[in-house]
Amino acid sequence: MSLRPAAMVAVLMIGVSGPALALSELKPVQPPATDLPQAAPLPPLDEPTIGLDGGLPAPNPVIRETPQSPAEDISPAVTDDVTVEIINDLAQLPESALRMRELILQAAATGDPDKLRSLLGSGPNATRLAQGQTDADPVEYLRSISGDAEGQEILAILIDLLNAGFVRVDAGKPNETYVWPYFVALPLESLTPPQKVELLRLVTAGDVEDMKAYGAYNFYRVGISPDGEWRFFMAGD
Template structure:
């Protein structure tokens, strides 16, 4: 039997097939070409709202511009060159040469009392700067020796006076000729032959400790230009 379609509801309209009501205008699609340009404030708001947008990063505060800071090397005072090491005793004044000779003779005798007459008894007495409580200068020397008679100190005295020497504080009231020169020359600047010379006075262990400290800290002595034995000291 043929069924009539006249009584059946029409099929759903497609969106494009919806008839336009007479007198009603169809809404126009916006024309992107005529859309107003966003203002600067709107652009800023849009950029802030979009986490994917990034601007130019601020300069790193850790970056120093040239000329802002100076390094320690620029501001540090230049180190003075080490004094000239002298081996020729004839370059020292005659009074200095004479005192050195007398000291070696006294030390070689084995009698430490022979040094007493060379230590300037009185107000200009030789300064024994060795941290001992003894008042008598010869007793101070004995207290530093490994033996009761002070023979070890006499041997050290000869060894020291057998090295090169330096002139310090030239032209001042503190001018002196100092033995050994290691007391005034940085250990880092010693040549291999000079290290050998130093090891004739100290042990290898002592030398290693001195290198850690950065300076010579064994015995040293000074003679003034007029031939006075100024000091005998040890330490930094």
């Protein structure tokens, strides 16, 4: 026997135990609780989270301009707007300057300071041996500043200086001079490790620290003009 729709509803309701609930009393089914954390919100498109190398992006570099250290004031002076060129090739010396260097080395190698007398000159062209004026005999003065009575230490210093690299000062000017060693024209803080080794062949580590405190290289230096005049051999800045 076929039942009408209303009768079918009645039959179904008879089979349900307990009172029927109204639609307003029905509660929505809650999804099962999970322990999974909530996903973080995605970053804006203009803030990439992966760098080009597949890792996290590096922070933006901070560029600081390092001020140029002023060049040391020597005699003759080295200006701070001239690039310092360290010269190790003796072929770059003019012939007369090269000849004077060789004569000084030969005289110093004898161990007798008197052998330098003819090279030191006299009068206005005499080699300057001190920052201030000195009326002493030049050879006797060299002996007096040497660590030994015979003056052989000062000769050894002279040889070491002339075997170091050098610089050309005041190029093209009347007082153009080739100066040994090149440390006279460089801030000591800028020296590379090999250059520090070269400096330590002339002075001790304690001397270097004293120079840094002083602010410049202040050991002995030698100056020869392009025409072969031995202009100075003295300590100081």
